[in-house]
Amino acid sequence: MTDTPDTCEKLLIDAADTIGGESPRLDAELLLSRATGWSRTSFRAWPERQPSPEVIAEFRALVQRRVRGEPVAHLLGEQEFWSLPLKVNASTLIPRPDTECLVEAALALDLPEDARVLDLGTGTGAIAIALASERPAWTIDACDSQESAVELAHANAKALGFPIAVMRSDWFSGLPRRNYNLIVSNPPYVAERDEHLCQGDVRFEPASALVAGPDGLDDIRQLVASAPAWLEHGGWLLIEHGYDQGDAVRQLYGAAGFQAVETRQDYGQRDRFTMGCWKSDL
Incomplete structure (x- = not known):
């Protein structure tokens, strides 16, 4: 069995499940947009896109910081x-x-x-x-x-x-x-x-x-x-x-x-x- 590729949609689903709280999907989209430089709209238009391993690592690090409670605004700097x-x-x-x-x-x-x-x-x-x-x-x-x-x-x-x-x-x-x-x-x-x-x-x-x-x-x-x-x-x-x-x-x-x-x-x-x-x- 091959692993499911880390597409944008899979990354967002996994991150939202991990983050929890009031707006997990929005938080995940904002953090993935920060890591990739891609717009949130693009995640809906091309959910199958696969970020690079380096970008995925950066995104997952941001998700873990969010799980620890850091505000999304601080993670984005804006x-x-x-x-x-x-x-x-x-x-x-x-x-x-x-x-x-x-x-x-x-x-x-x-x-x-x-x-x-x-x-x-x-x-x-x-x-x-x-x-x-x-x-x-x-x-x-x-x-x-x-x-x-x-x-x-x-x-x-x-x-x-x-x-x-x-x-x-x-x-x-x-x-x-x-x-x-x-x-x-x-x-x-x-x-x-x-x-x-x-x-x-x-x-x-x-x-x-x-x-x-x-x-x-x-x-x-x-x-x-x-x-x-x-x-x-x-x-x-x-x-x-x-x-x-x-x-x-x-x-x-x-x-x-x-x-x-x-x-x-x-x-x-x-x-x-x-x-x-x-x-x-x-």
Whole structure:
């Protein structure tokens, strides 16, 4: 009996069985595409193609790393956000599709054509770059407390051709003094004893970008309290948070004096971010 040849389809079936989880076939296709340089569409058009032994060895090594829990985005070195390819690494959070809901809400606001925007804790630069891709007349600043994240966000913005100023700052503390029409942030919001920190992809992401005190609200408290001093009259603050934190975050917004406070949901109909308008006393 002869061995069954290692065609693309056989490799994908075997890998999906090995990987398991929520999307094993997709994971396998992404990893095989990375190893071969062939598109995922080609695996359906020519399932009988046989990669070289060297490529197969590389693919199987990637599969084993995925089995150990490494995020696919880290294995690929890239993650798509707002249809834009962003480089990723272990120094930042991997951009999630649900964060695009925050981008959609920001773009729908009635802001000046030349609005000034700040993305706090930018990570890969995902939110800032997505906004810049849709509003070229906006002036967009971004910051992060980690130098590795600043370098990554700057590299992503430069590679995609968007003139975003990326600075190192622990929230507002290191920023030049100016006011903004819009401040957005996807800060850490996971409670320090949350069981999900030991599960899935987050095991491989930096705790500094995830954890924010006993209830997960330490950073959000600081941002909501500090933001009014950095907002123009009529400016908006949009902050992503956990699905069970909407009530608490709305209370923080209200206590800080924000108006039109509202929590919006993500694509899974879970509370995902809260927004509010700042109107200073004139």
